């Protein structure tokens with residue numbers, strides 16, 4: 613059986629950059645997201661330029677059960693040796709300004725689908741010469757996120773879940789790495805309705821830089837990685853600052869006043 617790298621949220625942004633890096637290194641790909649035409653054009657770009665096989669499996673991970681169906685289709689006759697759980701989105705604003713279903717969808721994509729795919733991948737990889745899992749969290753996992761609370765909470769889960777599993781799997785053939793990006797220039801800010809916030813106006817890394825840092829950390833089986841010196845300094849500072857002060861700083865970044 614041939615090996616594949618499965619990337620969720622591969623239709624744009626950081627996920628598409630993961631796909632480009634993986635293809636350059638000769639990995640076959642399974643690309644998933646909802647936007648099938650973007651996935652198809654990325655797949656043909658990578659098939660043609662790197663001679664790898666790129667398979668497109670569209671899925672809406674907000675639908676309960678979609679992650680399991682995706683995994684079953686992805687592994688039908690194939691071996692997945694790298695899983696990048698990158699799909700995710702945010703909702704910026706006071707909690708009750710959004711219908712509850714929007715928050716439920718966020719948790720389904722950012723938390724439940726990621727957890728289900730990680731769960732399914734571990735046994736599959738153990739039975740097939742091992743593998744690597746990269747879960748995309750955020751630097752927001754390290755601090756409270758006023759006006760971004762379900763998103764921040766989802767990313768705190770991703771970081772804690774991944775760090776715990778990384779220890780649990782230590783010494784085995786499967787590794788789990790958490791990538792914690794700071795602000796990155798992608799469509800994320802439009803989707804999260806962040807226009808007018810200080811966070812959206814802050815200096816940002818490119819999705820290519822962030823994906824490269826994450827890919828390299830996964831390759832060396834690191835537990836956690838934070839791309840960018842300024843982001844690493846911020847995460848370091850959170851160890852010493854009171855949670856109330858962190859919440860006040862984050863409120864300034866995420867409020868639209």
Ligand SMILES: NC(=O)c1ccc[n+]([C@@H]2O[C@H](COP(=O)([O-])OP(=O)(O)OC[C@H]3O[C@@H](n4cnc5c(N)ncnc54)[C@H](OP(=O)(O)O)[C@@H]3O)[C@@H](O)[C@H]2O)c1
Pocket residue numbers: 620621622623624625626627644645646647648671672673674675698699700701702721748749750751792793794795796797798799800801803819
């Ligand atoms: N940009 C930042 O500043 C930043 C910072 C920290 C962490 N992150 C994290 O980085 C990851 C990638 O985000 P990005 O910045 O590259 O944003 P992006 O450009 O908006 O890409 C998000 C990806 O997730 C996919 N996605 C969203 N909802 C989905 C659903 N219901 N089902 C399946 N796929 C879905 C999107 O594909 P479709 O719309 O085609 O479904 C897209 O491919 C996310 O987990 C995000 O939370 C981003």
